[in-house]
Amino acid sequence: MNNSLQQSSANIDFKFDKKHIWHPYTSMHNAAKVTGVVSAEGCELTLSDGQVVIDGTSSWWACIHGYNRPEIIEAMQYQLTTLSHVMFGGITHAPAVNLCKRLVDMTSPNLTKVFLADSGSIAVEVAMKMAMQYWQGKNQFKKQRILTVKRGYHGDTFAAMSVCDPDNGMHTMFGDAVTEQLFAPAPTSSFGETLADNDTAALEAILQQHHHNIAALIIEPIMQAAGGMHFYSAEYLKAIRQLCDQYNVLLILDEIATGFGRIGKLFAYEYAEIEADILCLGKALTGGYISLAATICSDEVANGVSDSPAGVFMHGPTFMGNPLACSAADASLKILQTGQWQHQVDAIEKQMKQELAEAIEFEHVIDVRVLGSVGVIEMNSAINTGALQQAFIKLGVWIRPFGHVLYITPPYTISSEQLTTLTQALKTIAKNITLEQATADTFSNG
Numbered sequence: 001m002n003n004s005l006q007q008s009s010a011n012i013d014f015k016f017d018k019k020h021i022w023h024p025y026t027s028m029h030n031a032a033k034v035t036g037v038v039s040a041e042g043c044e045l046t047l048s049d050g051q052v053v054i055d056g057t058s059s060w061w062a063c064i065h066g067y068n069r070p071e072i073i074e075a076m077q078y079q080l081t082t083l084s085h086v087m088f089g090g091i092t093h094a095p096a097v098n099l100c101k102r103l104v105d106m107t108s109p110n111l112t113k114v115f116l117a118d119s120g121s122i123a124v125e126v127a128m129k130m131a132m133q134y135w136q137g138k139n140q141f142k143k144q145r146i147l148t149v150k151r152g153y154h155g156d157t158f159a160a161m162s163v164c165d166p167d168n169g170m171h172t173m174f175g176d177a178v179t180e181q182l183f184a185p186a187p188t189s190s191f192g193e194t195l196a197d198n199d200t201a202a203l204e205a206i207l208q209q210h211h212h213n214i215a216a217l218i219i220e221p222i223m224q225a226a227g228g229m230h231f232y233s234a235e236y237l238k239a240i241r242q243l244c245d246q247y248n249v250l251l252i253l254d255e256i257a258t259g260f261g262r263i264g265k266l267f268a269y270e271y272a273e274i275e276a277d278i279l280c281l282g283k284a285l286t287g288g289y290i291s292l293a294a295t296i297c298s299d300e301v302a303n304g305v306s307d308s309p310a311g312v313f314m315h316g317p318t319f320m321g322n323p324l325a326c327s328a329a330d331a332s333l334k335i336l337q338t339g340q341w342q343h344q345v346d347a348i349e350k351q352m353k354q355e356l357a358e359a360i361e362f363e364h365v366i367d368v369r370v371l372g373s374v375g376v377i378e379m380n381s382a383i384n385t386g387a388l389q390q391a392f393i394k395l396g397v398w399i400r401p402f403g404h405v406l407y408i409t410p411p412y413t414i415s416s417e418q419l420t421t422l423t424q425a426l427k428t429i430a431k432n433i434t435l436e437q438a439t440a441d442t443f444s445n446g
């Protein structure tokens with residue numbers, strides 16, 4: 001990097017930031033403290049004061065291969081100087097085709113048609129529109145509502161908000177602008193357990209009563225992430241697949257957080273040995289290098305959409321299929337296809353299970369759970385994200401708790417020593433958390 005670029009990335013104008021820039025879920029009256037980051041390498045972030053911290057978040061699930069991964073950088077550098085962007089309407093290019101080939105290859109055999117979207121929330125919007133147009137193509141114009149379960153999170157745009165948890169989400173804030181959807185209780189059968197009696201009963205009752213109006217059921221498979229990192233039974237997922245078939249409702253699986261190996265299978269639906277009708281992917285798709293998401297559907301769904309009165313699928317953003325983003329995603333998936341992620345995630349799971357177990361004895365801890373590379377300590381009261389984030393930095397780690405949970409989702413490439421530093425930090429905070437630190441921020445979504 002030349003000197004002037006280096007200087008400008010190191011000199012962060014915090015005053016300007018505080019006065020003019022929104023950060024996720026922040027107020028302009030009382031701006032939350034932000035931490036300057038100047039560079040990242042492997043599993044470490046270098047902060048603007050020179051401190052180096054271990055990243056326990058993979059930057060919100062995205063940077064699964066760590067930072068500065070040569071294979072991805074090389075692919076992007078080539079793409080940047082060859083064709084960094086071109087419109088996708090009426091044009092195609094190798095990065096998009098290569099990426100979509102990999103996606104079709106990696107996902108279940110029935111998923112064959114890929115829509116490249118800009119972000120996770122948009123991938124969800126696209127999935128919902130696909131489901132609605134599908135039924136229009138079948139002359140079933142009343143099947144336009146979406147069924148989901150409580151405690152879910154699917155994004156911040158309007159349609160995505162409409163299927164987030166109705167109590168902890170943003171429904172009441174935006175009133176009638178958020179479409180009223182149908183909600184069943186959250187699954188209660190835990191991961192690894194059999195299906196509890198009646199766990200799907202309320203959901204089935206809704207299907208029985210409203211299936212003529214329901215286009216699709218959307219759910220995060222196996223793990224409800226922003227709803228509190230709950231891992232639920234694969235049998236529950238299997239059961240709702242059967243119910244969707246029985247009541248003629250499409251199944252949309254939102255694997256934006258779980259996809260690409262995060263919870264121990266390449267895709268979480270593999271735990272239940274089921275197929276989605278529509279699958280949403282995002283976050284780790286590019287290995288965290290640039291924003292990109294994908295919505296993949298079956299031939300059946302694509303045919304229905306194409307038979308709808310519109311005759312086409314009604315979505316096409318400006319930056320759809322951006323070649324630079326596709327090249328990053330293609331390189332990231334190529335790394336995944338070596339299969340090494342499986343050993344890495346298995347090792348992370350084993351180590352986290354061993355090192356976090358003792359936390360269940362701490363006064364304010366009510367649960368400790370680990371699945372794949374997600375490690376969670378659940379507290380008995382809500383947490384002050386801002387205060388604890390600073391406490392974690394003092395311990396040499398970047399961890400951003402929310403709600404009632406302290407959690408880590410490290411890059412798969414983390415070393416055993418680095419992982420111990422993360423679990424140690426989690427335990428230190430969980431053990432010594434004070435009432436003041438435990439006072440929740442007004443709103444924090446991870």
Ligand code: PLP
Nearest residue numbers: 119120121153154155225256257
């Ligand atoms: N779906 C799930 C399961 C998520 O966890 C998220 C983000 O946290 C989204 C959708 C929204 O993705 P994005 O933030 O890229 O819009």
